[in-house]
Amino acid sequence: MKTRLAVAVLVVTAALAGTALAQKETRGVTPTEIVLGMHTDLSGPAATYGVSSSNAVKMRFDEANDKGGIQGRKIKLIVEDTQYQVPRAVQAGTKLINRDKIFAMVAPLGTPMNNALFKDQFEAGVPNLFPLSAARSMYEPFHKLKFYGAASYVDQVRAGINYFVTKKGKKALCAMYQDTDFGKEVLDGVQIQADKMKIKLAETTTHKPTDQDFTAQITKLKGAGCDLVVLGTIVRDSIVPYATARKIGWTDVDFLGSAATYDLFVAAAQGGVTEGLYAMGLTDMPYRDTLSPSAQAWFDRYKDKYKAEPNIGAVYGHVAADLTVTGLDKAGKELTLDSFVKGLESIRGYRDIFNGPEANFAPDKHQGANSSFLAVVKGGRWVRLTDPLGF
Numbered sequence: 001m002k003t004r005l006a007v008a009v010l011v012v013t014a015a016l017a018g019t020a021l022a023q024k025e026t027r028g029v030t031p032t033e034i035v036l037g038m039h040t041d042l043s044g045p046a047a048t049y050g051v052s053s054s055n056a057v058k059m060r061f062d063e064a065n066d067k068g069g070i071q072g073r074k075i076k077l078i079v080e081d082t083q084y085q086v087p088r089a090v091q092a093g094t095k096l097i098n099r100d101k102i103f104a105m106v107a108p109l110g111t112p113m114n115n116a117l118f119k120d121q122f123e124a125g126v127p128n129l130f131p132l133s134a135a136r137s138m139y140e141p142f143h144k145l146k147f148y149g150a151a152s153y154v155d156q157v158r159a160g161i162n163y164f165v166t167k168k169g170k171k172a173l174c175a176m177y178q179d180t181d182f183g184k185e186v187l188d189g190v191q192i193q194a195d196k197m198k199i200k201l202a203e204t205t206t207h208k209p210t211d212q213d214f215t216a217q218i219t220k221l222k223g224a225g226c227d228l229v230v231l232g233t234i235v236r237d238s239i240v241p242y243a244t245a246r247k248i249g250w251t252d253v254d255f256l257g258s259a260a261t262y263d264l265f266v267a268a269a270q271g272g273v274t275e276g277l278y279a280m281g282l283t284d285m286p287y288r289d290t291l292s293p294s295a296q297a298w299f300d301r302y303k304d305k306y307k308a309e310p311n312i313g314a315v316y317g318h319v320a321a322d323l324t325v326t327g328l329d330k331a332g333k334e335l336t337l338d339s340f341v342k343g344l345e346s347i348r349g350y351r352d353i354f355n356g357p358e359a360n361f362a363p364d365k366h367q368g369a370n371s372s373f374l375a376v377v378k379g380g381r382w383v384r385l386t387d388p389l390g391f
Contacts, residue, residue: 026336027125028103034328034335035076036061037096039117040109040132044083048265050109053132053317054079055306057107060321070328071335078102082113089113097124104129104340107320111135111181121145125337129327129344130320132313134259135185139367147344149323149359149368153182154189156258156280156372157230158391161193163374164254170228172202174221176214176241177232179206186232186258193391202226207237214241222250231257238266243273254278259372264311267377275380280372280389283319283354285382286310295353319352323359323368326350357388 028035038057041050061075069075078100080092089110096102097120104127108114111133118137121128127145131138134156139148151159164170175190177183187204194201203224205217218241221229231238238261245253257266257279264285266274284291286309288299298318302310323344328335330343342363350359350368359368371388 026103027101029073029335032073033076034070034073035078035100035102036324037093037100037102037105037126038077038079038107039082039089039092039096039105039113040079040107041084042079042081044081044085046084046109048311049132049313049316050081050084052308052311052313053107053109053320056302056310056314056317057321059302059305060318060325064325070325071331071333073335075325075328077106082110084110084113086112086116090116093117093121097121097126102126103337104324106130106324107132107317109133111137111185114138115181118143118146127337127341127344129324132316132320135181142364142366144341147323147361147366147368149319150282150356151259151280151370151372152189152367153185153232153258153260154192155370155391156282157186157189157256158193158196159372159389160256160278160280160374161190161228161230162197162391163386163389164228164256165197165199168228168254170254171199172225172227173199174203174205174224174226174229175201175232176205176207176217176221176229178209178234178237180209182234182260183232186230190230196391209234209237211237212240214244217241218244218248218250221245222248222253227253229253229255231255231261233257234260235263235265238263238277238279239269239274242277243269246273256280262312262375262382264382267382268380272380274377277377279375279382281375281382281384282372283312283315283352283356284384285312285375286315286354287381292353292355298353315354319354319356322352323347323350 065074082089106129109132114131130149134153136152262279262281327344331339345361345363347361357369357371374386375382375384
């Protein structure tokens with residue numbers, strides 16, 4: 001009897017240990033629920049991106065839940081506001097990782113915010129999925145838990161420069177960029193492509209994101225005889241320098257921004273001051289009349305749900321959430337960290353509803369695509385000019 005009892009105790013103990021191990025391997029996952037997190041800007045300088053992208057992520061997950069969830073599990077999304085500040089992002093991320101025990105982080109916003117959380121996040125076994133940042137650090141150096149879906153800032157400007165040099169005969173390449181991590185990423189892309197094509201980088205200028213007067217920078221670039229200026233700028237600091245150049249009559253030059261310039265507000269700037277500005281795009285801009293029927297239906301659902309029209313941030317949020325749903329579904333019923341990573345790595349031939357590039361992942365490839373297209377402001381709207389470009 002004692003022997004049987006001892007064996008029974010050992011069996012129960014082993015079962016409990018196995019259960020504890022399984023729970024550790026599947027943090028944030030129960031038989032009925034998957035807990036996902038998102039740190040983003042809901043009330044700071046990048047809130048137009050943060051609010052719209054988080055809305056789109058919620059809407060995509062709600063639609064999955066309304067259809068019964070993923071392999072029978074409903075998605076629970078917890079969103080934390082960072083106000084686009086690194087200390088707040090660390091605080092928000094720590095809460096999501098340690099208190100909420102999230103399974104994965106989805107569409108987190110901002111290069112420095114993501115970078116600040118990677119160490120603790122990965123030590124806890126929490127994947128970082130399709131962030132709203134196109135810095136190379138979102139997928140380099142390679143890490144099992146880093147996934148990014150599109151072209152980096154470096155990829156984008158390299159493709160744009162290649163197009164303008166080979167198709168438009170540009171010879172005097174220049175760069176104007178924010179003195180930030182983002183701006184330096186763009187400068188790296190400019191320098192790499194200049195070296196590859198053996199063309200001289202004639203001049204560079206920098207500025208703070210908060211600067212409002214760009215007369216000195218534009219005067220310096222004009223004096224250097226630039227015929228192509230690559231911009232490491234975002235929204236307002238894309239508009240003002242370009243308008244300044246045109247105001248002083250400097251018209252024999254083209255200005256090219258990354259996808260950070262490819263924004264509704266830039267194209268619709270008052271007085272048409274951005275007419276003729278170029279930028280690299282990753283997906284179609286959400287102008288309802290130019291979207292595919294499936295994207296138009298998405299546009300209408302978003303507008304009905306949130307009483308506002310979606311912007312490009314909402315597009316990025318939807319794609320991030322849709323890729324996440326795809327990976328979860330491919331992971332199968334037995335959802336673990338390893339099965340989820342394998343599910344994401346098995347995604348091939350993915351196309352979003354916004355005419356973005358085909359995304360493909362693999363065990364040694366966690367950047368889904370690296371091509372972008374050229375667009376120009378025409379009549380207050382972004383107009384796509386090319387198919388996806390390489391470099």
